[in-house]
Amino acid sequence: MYRKSPILRWRNYTDRYKLHGYKCTKCGATYLAKKGVCNCGNLDYAEMTFSGKGKIVSFTQIHSGPESFEHMGSYCVGIIDLEEGARVTGQIVDCAYKELKIGSEVEAVFRKFYKSGEKGIIHYGTKFILKF
Numbered sequence: 001m002y003r004k005s006p007i008l009r010w011r012n013y014t015d016r017y018k019l020h021g022y023k024c025t026k027c028g029a030t031y032l033a034k035k036g037v038c039n040c041g042n043l044d045y046a047e048m049t050f051s052g053k054g055k056i057v058s059f060t061q062i063h064s065g066p067e068s069f070e071h072m073g074s075y076c077v078g079i080i081d082l083e084e085g086a087r088v089t090g091q092i093v094d095c096a097y098k099e100l101k102i103g104s105e106v107e108a109v110f111r112k113f114y115k116s117g118e119k120g121i122i123h124y125g126t127k128f129i130l131k132f
Contacts, residue, residue, distance in 0.1 A: 019050035022035075059078035076095070091127045
């Protein structure tokens with residue numbers, strides 16, 4: 001019988017490494033995190049995976065981040081409206097702050113976040129890049 005390697009098991013953590021969420025079966029509202037009750041009053045959701053494409057609603061530049069991100073210097077974070085309707089906050093990478101504009105199109109990418117612990121365990125997740 002085939003057994004998944006524990007080393008690769010992290011790739012299946014949908015809440016952390018994929019833009020996986022929920023869609024209300026009544027009104028179609030989408031959420032990254034499952035809500036107890038949808039705004040329409042419905043309790044039933046279908047699982048879904050977001051495309052990762054969206055537009056910047058707001059953004060800022062962080063000059064002094066938490067300890068895990070000190071090595072990055074300043075970096076950009078934005079609020080993104082995904083095409084499917086959900087809203088997510090994420091780091092915007094591979095561009096300068098002056099290139100960012102409200103309404104700019106972005107897409108999700110899988111990138112390294114930081115290292116932790118004595119062994120330097122690497123943590124990965126979703127970030128966003130500008131679409132030109």
